[in-house]
Amino acid sequence: MKTITTLLVLTLAIVATLAAARHGKYTDKYDNVDLNEILANKRLLVPYIKCILDQGKCTADGKELKSHIIEALEDYCSRCTDTQRDGTRRVIAHLINNEPEYWRELSDKYDKDHKYVRKYETELGSVQG
Structure with a gap:
């Protein structure tokens, strides 16, 4: 299993950014999504989380995000813009600090095994998302 850290990172950040891979990078199709709006509104945030947890329906961008989570965790988002x-x-900072x-x-x-989680909790635990 991979880390939730990068998963969430990719989840919401990629929810607002990830899509099909092109030229070695993920698509920037969702890069203009307003993450602040999503993070500030549980009605928008929770469905993405439920999608990634396999507990709810996924939107097209949620499915796209979910399809890249494992890879992004393994390579520390090297294909991300x-x-x-x-x-x-x-997103990760927000989840750590506001959605434990x-x-x-x-x-x-x-x-x-918390291989990735510990790193992010240490690094982003006091940062407000």
């Missing part, structure tokens, strides 16, 4: 990488960090139960569920699902 700068916007996606920054967005991923904001969802963060725990995602961590348990994608990083049972």
